Amino acid sequence: MEDEAYTDINGNPISLDCQKHCSFCREFTVSSPKMSIGKVMGYTCAVWLAAYAVFFITANTAVLTGAILFTLLGMMLHIHLVKVDHESVLVIGSLGIQVSSSYASGRETSTFIEMSQVKDVVINEAIYMHQIIYYLCILLKDPSAPDDVSRVVPLFQSSRPRLNCLVKVYKSCQEILSNC
């Protein structure tokens, strides 16, 4: 299954893990690479050097303290709120879809969507920053108006895999959805 190498839209390698728990239950996990130490060091050094330059001119030690606190706080917030290591979609036929993401700090968030609310899972195109990308999303319907799409839930928002990866997930999802 893992023979194809996947990348995200910026060309960074990611990995897709498909687990078949049973015939109507599948889990897809997209994992981004861990935060690289080099990058963290780079950012930290940049902030500290800038702070030292300011300190050199103003001779105010508060700048250095501020820089240290800023980098520490920034790193903590980053791993807690921004950096996502794994994003997974668990599709259970006739029951629903669970979307969860786990952050680098270990925090996990997940939402569950009942199957009665799910209209379809589709691949869509959107303009994202200065490019046009494909993304996978769940279309939700309001039970009172089953023909309309009430809301769109985009999947893999942090890892943003490319089309080949999305197509694989999409096909597996469709297999389950069409059977229930």
Place this chain on the structure above:
Amino acid sequence: MGNRRRAAAFSHATQAVSGPTAETIKTAGRKHSICMVSDFFYPNMGGVESHIYLLSQCLIEKGHKVVVVTHAYGHRKGVRYLTNGLKVYYLPLQVMYNQSTTTTFFHSMPLLRCVFVRERITVVHSHSSFSAMAHDALFHAKTMGLNTVFTDHSLFGFADVSSVLTNKLLTVSLCDTNHIVCVSYTSKENTVLRAALDPEIVSVIPNAVEHGDFTPDPSQRNNDRITIVVISRLVYRKGIDLLSGIIPELCLKHPDLHFLIGGEGPKRLVLEEVREKYQLHDRVRLLGPLEHKDVRGVLVQGHIFLNTSLTEAFCMAIVEGASCGLQVVSTRVGGIPEVLPEDLITLCEPTVQSLCAGLETVIARQRSGSVSTPASVHARVRNLYTWRNVAERTEKVYDRVCGEEVLPLDRRLRRLRTHCGPVAGSIFAFVAVLDFLFLLFLQWWLPDRLMDLAADASGPFGLWRQEASESKSKAPSKRGGQ
């Protein structure tokens, strides 16, 4: 390697067809991937908008792939699909004035490049000289090495400062455009002069009218009276001031004359004043803005169609009027004399006196019953201008353009310098160099191989067409963007 992977991904996405590589495109006959660019597209309404839409539909019918690029209209942004898989990109660019975007020469580059690359565009076709985005697209397409076509829909003077400046910009913009399409011979002369072009690369392809939508229906007419229909935007350029002079003149002379005026605009006030002053409320009806589908219903109620435009490249309204079987009276301006044969139209000078005289002769003819029947007029007009014919002729322009070479940067710069004068030429040569550097930066920042190729909805590998022919499998799960 990257290519193969992409092709594989593509075949997954499309389910039915294998990924078209460069070779297969060539063997598929002269089928082009055309990108129509203009600021003006639906939901905006007007001549350019319907031209782009109907031309695209006919080109799709002929097996070409067409995508339309325009700017976002309110909440309508992202990617949408229209009839027959016509894909429309509504790019989020800032609108400046009159639905035209601002131009900085650069900011539209990343998104336009994205569209051109992922849709594998071979010809960029820009519309309307009022559209900044169209000019931007021509410029970027040349930087990216694509062939370009431009359609000019309007006439411009040479007298004032603003037209001198816009004409200079047009000269620069059309300097290395491969082919230009104009809608009438007058428009061609105008464009050739404005942009200092070689007339050989300017083709005249008139607009067309959906004659199926404009059929006569004499039963709708009230034959106790004579009804003159006017359908246009109520603005100065459409000669509404002339109309405000004609209405009282003729209404006083002919008590059975009625006016039916459709359209909206700032000059509506003038018409309302005239109606008020001469107590013509029952004889002059102002219908307000009309939807395209309602136009025919208004046209068939009339006997005479009146057009008072002061300038017009190609007047679709008079063809629509004639197609509904009306007698057409129009001013002799711009390309109008070229549009209809002399026995179907009465041409007048743009003065109240001349228009009244023209209308009087037509009214007299109408009374004596010596006019041809609506059905015979329709039969004569219906085959004059068809979108299929327009698409065929446009296709030939694409065929010719595709064989042409795109100037490399050094020759492009030399051409800009020699063609656009030493000052403007040098400035825009500099801009062209910057544009090229920006393209290199973008290619480094987001290489082409990282862009997913789009699944075709139309064209030789179009999914919608195949779905329609197979007519069984479920439509691909792609919907309009957010």
Place this chain on the structure above:
Amino acid sequence: MGPDDGPGAAVAWRKVLWERQPYPDNYVDQRFLEELRRNEGLRQYRYWAVVREAGLVGQQLSCVAIFITLWLYMEQGLLSPGTLLLISLASSLLGYGLYQALASQAEPVLQPRTCWADLQSVTIFLSFIFGFSPVLKTLTESVSTDTVYAMSAVMLLAHLVSFPYTHTSPPGSLSLNAALFASVCLASRLPGALHTFTMLSCALMVFALWPCLLRRVKNGAPHHFAAVCVGVCAAGVGGLASRWPGGAVILALALATVILLCPWLLVQLQRHKDNIHGPWDEAEISEDLSHFLQ
């Protein structure tokens, strides 16, 4: 027909769209651009006629110079306000008489303003200026003198730029306001309230009344108009020369440029005029359609 299909049968090409012709779409006929017309309705200027018209611009420039000269005299105490008031009174009466005399022969107005109405306006204006002159005197005290001068210069320039040289109406509101603003600024730098009052009445004379009289002269006695312009220009240069020779030289050069050089350039450059007309031009509505609405 697509581009470059090659001409087929020897049918004469016609400039019509409704007929399918055996020519390619990009066919260029002999008659291409035959309806192009160049320099239609071109006006040929004659040098002296243009110089005459430019005289109006020159004399307005001189008027500003005369006003500045008066101000210089007042500021340096060389001219007492009383004398100036007497002179202006005399010249106003003279001008008014001339104005009325020219009115009778120039344009028969339906309802001429009576002398009584004129006298009323004059009284109102003068009493207001007189009443407010102490206020105007102190108005710009908190502003530095440099600023006041700069503002006056800008405003006088605005007056010259926006002066309606072509229209036959009295001086436009923008130019008149700019000039009066400048005169208030300058007058507030004079030593006393009476000086301010005098200066402002002079400003009204030079910038409001004089253009009206000049217009009458131009319409009623066109032969004397040139002489009047020359006279005003000479007065402007001469007056300025008595207090500020350098300024006078600059003014003389400016006048020569405006009156003699610019018309010459206009006539010379006329040769290079290349205006294109054709069927694509927007038609102009030449008739007056307003009578339908009246």
